[in-house]
Amino acid sequence: MFxxxxxxxxxxxxxxxxxxxxxxxxxASPERSEGNQRRYDRDGLRRLxxxxxxxxxxxxxxxxxxxLRMSETTDAPCHEDVHRIAGEHLGAVRARIARLKRxxxxxxxxxxxxxxxxxxxxxxxxxxxxxHCASEH
Amino acid sequence: MFxxxxxxxxxxxxxxxxxxxxxxxxxASPERSEGNQRRYDRDGLRRLxxxxxxxxxxxxxxxxxxxLRMSETTDAPCHEDVHRIAGEHLGAVRARIARLKRxxxxxxxxxxxxxxxxxxxxxxxxxxxxxHCASEH
DNA sequence: CTTGAAGCTCTAGCCACTAGAGGAATTAAG
DNA sequence: CTTAATTCCTCTAGTGGCTAGAGCTTCAAG
Numbered sequence: 001m002f003x004x005x006x007x008x009x010x011x012x013x014x015x016x017x018x019x020x021x022x023x024x025x026x027x028a029s030p031e032r033s034e035g036n037q038r039r040y041d042r043d044g045l046r047r048l049x050x051x052x053x054x055x056x057x058x059x060x061x062x063x064x065x066x067x068l069r070m071s072e073t074t075d076a077p078c079h080e081d082v083h084r085i086a087g088e089h090l091g092a093v094r095a096r097i098a099r100l101k102r103x104x105x106x107x108x109x110x111x112x113x114x115x116x117x118x119x120x121x122x123x124x125x126x127x128x129x130x131x132h133c134a135s136e137h
Numbered sequence: 138m139f140x141x142x143x144x145x146x147x148x149x150x151x152x153x154x155x156x157x158x159x160x161x162x163x164x165a166s167p168e169r170s171e172g173n174q175r176r177y178d179r180d181g182l183r184r185l186x187x188x189x190x191x192x193x194x195x196x197x198x199x200x201x202x203x204x205l206r207m208s209e210t211t212d213a214p215c216h217e218d219v220h221r222i223a224g225e226h227l228g229a230v231r232a233r234i235a236r237l238k239r240x241x242x243x244x245x246x247x248x249x250x251x252x253x254x255x256x257x258x259x260x261x262x263x264x265x266x267x268x269h270c271a272s273e274h
Numbered sequence: 275c276t277t278g279a280a281g282c283t284c285t286a287g288c289c290a291c292t293a294g295a296g297g298a299a300t301t302a303a304g
Numbered sequence: 305c306t307t308a309a310t311t312c313c314t315c316t317a318g319t320g321g322c323t324a325g326a327g328c329t330t331c332a333a334g
Binding site: 101 | 193219220226233237238240241244245
């Protein structure tokens with residue numbers, strides 16, 4: 001049995017966040033000690049690890065609720081849903097990467113321009129004038 | 138003189154967002170018509186374009202407040218600050234790209250695995266078991 | 275002059291936490 | 305066994321960056 005602090009250390013999820021997940025119905029209310037403190041078992045720990053991992057992958061708490069529900073039942077259609085959710089998410093992640101790469105290029109241009117030659121540095125002009133952009137966005 | 142709706146169309150910033158920026162002190166309160174409606178001039182428009190562009194580059198409203206302040210004064214140290222802010226931001230963007238690429242790889246693995254062979258599909262196991270990850274995160 | 279779109283202010287909601295107050299329980303040291 | 309430090313509890317409120325809606329007023333086209 002683990003205290004919430006233990007679980008926090010093991011999962012790298014902050015204590016208030018664990019309580020928040022409980023409140024949001026992502027995890028069941030765990031048993032309590034005589035003094036009303038939360039006590040988690042291995043299963044609770046696993047569930048939180050699942051959640052943290054899915055969060056790192058960028059899934060919303062709503063998605064995770066679905067994924068967790070699916071992970072409890074083992075029917076075929078549910079698993080298709082898992083693939084659908086992951087697939088949708090993959091698209092979004094790819095779009096974000098593409099977008100960030102454009103931003104990277106522009107920021108590079110901004111932050112590498114010579115900071116010494118003050119007056120003709122185009123940083124702020126770049127920020128205000130869209131036509132300076134290397135790519136549209 | 139442009140109405141807030143005009144400005145919204147020209148800058149692609151939604152009307153309530155423009156009012157929000159005013160409330161947050163990012164733009165000055167514009168003149169008003171006789172009937173108390175906001176009227177913007179070219180300068181107001183430019184300022185909002187600056188903001189939108191900086192937002193697209195991922196700067197926070199706080200950063201943008203600084204950048205705007207700098208864009209009004211033209212001293213050397215300020216411009217160095219611009220470079221610093223942009224540089225810091227570049228680092229963060231690069232980190233995000235790297236992280237997203239790892240996620241992309243993992244999501245690819247999840248969403249491409251055969252949805253037909255149900256029972257031994259490792260999607261949910263992947264989500265729960267960190268050791269399956271191709272790279273640590 | 276009418277009507278419908280667009281404007282106004284104000285409050286509240288969104289997500290996923292995070293912070294703080296004020297108090298109770300647990301644990302390690304002496 | 306007692307003390308002191310730490311962790312835990314609940315509860316409320318705040319964060320960023322908007323977004324939505326209610327209920328009203330103003331503007332512009334026909």
